[in-house]
Amino acid sequence: MTFEETYLNDNILDALYDMHFETMTPIQEKCIPEILDGNDVLGVAQTGTGKTAAYLLPILSMLDDGGFPEDAINCVVMSPTRELAQQIDQAMEGFSYYLDGISSIAVYGGNDGIRFDQEMKGLRGGAPVVIATPGRLLSHLKMGNLDLSRTSFFVLDEADRMLDMGFSEDILAINKLLPSTCQKIMFSATMPDKIRELAVSLLHNPVEVKIAVSKPAEKIQQSAYICYEPQKVGIIEHLFKNDDLKRVIIFCGKKDRVKDINRALRKLNINCAPMHSDLTQAERDEVMYKFKAGHIDVLVATDIVSRGIDIDDIQIVINFDVPRDSEDYVHRIGRTARADRDGRAITFVSERDMTYFQQIESFLEKTIEKTPLPDGLGEGPEYKAAPKKASAKKHRRNSKGRSQRGRDKRGNGRKSRNKSNNKAAV
Secondary structure (H helix, E strand, O other): OEHHHOOOOHHHHHHHHHOOOOEOOHHHHHHHHHHHOOOOEEEEOOOOOOHHHHHHHHHHHHHHHOOOOOOOOOEEEEOOOHHHHHHHHHHHHHHOOOOOOOOEEEEOOOOOHHHHHHHHHHHHOOOOEEEEOHHHHHHHHHOOOOOOOOOOEEEEOOHHHHHHOOOHHHHHHHHOOOOOOOEEEEEEOOOOHHHHHHHHHHOOOOEEEEOOOOOOOOOEEEEEEEOOHHHHHHHHHHHHHHOOOOOEEEEOOOHHHHHHHHHHHHHOOOOEEEEOOOOOHHHHHHHHHHHHHOOOOEEEEOHHHOOOOOOOOOOEEEEOOOOOOHHHHHHHHOOOOOOOOOEEEEEEEOHHHHHHHHHHHHHHOOOOEEOOOOOOOOOOOOOOOOOOOOOOOOOOOOOOOOOOOOOOOOOOOOOOOOOOOOEOOO
16 A cells, blocks of 8 residues: 555655655554544554654644644654654654644753753744653653643554653653543554553553564574573673674663673673663663774663664674563564674573573474584583464454545645655654
8 A cells, every 4th residue: 555545645745755655564554544533543563664654644744734733742752762762753854844834852861951951942832743751751841841731642652662661650640641632642562461551541442553573584593502591601601702793782681680791791801781771861872872883892781772773783682581572582683684684693591481482483483493502511401392383363453444534635736756666664
């Protein structure tokens, strides 16, 4: 389905044409008409499926059509991290190129006082679209720098990450300040019980759209070590002694484990840095800057960097702990083999993690290669693979019948366009 087949307005379509976006991704095809019809939407889709465009395009189209207060904050987009907020703001800049009077302001922590003052002036001036991290937005709300009583659209992006980072109370506090008429859209990469509970609290009769998680790219070389917990650091030491590893992410299940592993790696003279939610925004920015610039070889992290962060040259992803959810495994190893590069994904599977790893193999419908432990580490536990199960059925909600709006069809004076097969995967 093409963007031309929707009732996005002409100014939005002109911007998409300039950006060479023509064909919609599945999440866009299902969400854009529902949002344009005024429905609350609960979208479940992984990073890279085009969900940013799925909510920004219809919201911007409706704002451009008019009927919203010019001096109000008409749309609030919540993001778990500064990095994702910046990416959304950049996408907004492209999509709104032909829209008069519709701009955005990005609001996030970890900045100096000058930046905070700039945010305050922009918010008090009634910026039409605000893209913010929860904590920073709540700080401005408490200082009286913005009013959400006339906000028409509220979007939660990467909602599962926000809950993992402890933002649930902030989100609920912000939600109480929104009018009952506000249209709400919520996106999450996974759908655990806590996300469904949040959706029940925030959304009104939402349309649920779920896009099945894609399998990892075939060019990712996946392998696993079956080991006891004390053997894991020895495997790390072996890997770094035998390979010149410079662009590595090591994922751990908990932030305390991140701290422990980072200390252990430094004792091995490995150039590494931790990334977890206990760091301040300024500290996280510094670590990410140094890692992207190549000043740090190894990033030891929680799932805070498994989604929404674009780093194209990761050589290897190491799962120090097996993720508890198969989709989290896909997101983690998807940090490598990007931009037509090859990549490796290695997982350490201890006795307590075997069941979870077998679930991952079942989800992937493949047996992941098991690598023998390095010499000198002794024997590992026996790995008894679970019997293969039939693929889980994919439950998808059928698209609702679209309500017919009283919109005029576009006139014949519209400029002709050369069709393109590009998709808006923003």
